Amino acid sequence: MGGAWTQWLSDWFAEHEESLRTRGILGDLRRSPADGRAKSSVVMTLETDDHIAALTVWSSGEAELEYGDVASGLVRQEHRELRTVPDLLDAVASTEEGVR
Numbered sequence: 197m198g199g200a201w202t203q204w205l206s207d208w209f210a211e212h213e214e215s216l217r218t219r220g221i222l223g224d225l226r227r228s229p230a231d232g233r234a235k236s237s238v239v240m241t242l243e244t245d246d247h248i249a250a251l252t253v254w255s256s257g258e259a260e261l262e263y264g265d266v267a268s269g270l271v272r273q274e275h276r277e278l279r280t281v282p283d284l285l286d287a288v289a290s291t292e293e294g295v296r
Contacts, residue, residue, distance in 0.1 A: 199255040201278055202227070202238040208288060209240050220244055221295055240288075242295045249294030251287055253278070259287050263294035 209225045216223050221242050228237040235254045242249050246267065252260045257278040264271040278284050 199236060201253050201257055201259075201284065202236055202255050204281070204284060205238045205240060205251070205253045205288070216242065216292075221292070240291065242291055244295045247295040249291045251291040253284070253287070259284075261287060261290055261294070263291075 206225060206227070209223060213223050221244055223243075224241045226239045226241075230236070235256050235258075237252055237254045239250055239252045246265070248264045248266065250260075250262045252262075259276040259278050261274040261276065262271060263273075274290075276283065276287055278287065
């Protein structure tokens with residue numbers, strides 16, 4: 197899918213940002229600079245008062261998920277290789293679960 201991974205996540209966030217907010221989840225999306233890097237990326241960050249989660253997706257299909265508990269300071273990380281759209285949907289769902 198090449199660069200489609202980053203665009204798909206950007207589109208998903210734009211489509212769901214308001215519904216996340218109505219559930220008390222603040223979100224942010226940041227793209228890597230268009231400076232000729234071999235792999236572009238998008239980072240989606242979701243947070244509540246108690247938890248923060250981030251999903252980084254690279255144009256290569258690599259994904260890194262990070263989940264943090266604000267009170268304890270504990271952070272979990274998970275690496276995934278995206279091969280299909282359901283893989284990306286699962287990564288997004290896991291990121292949402294990380295802030296509940």
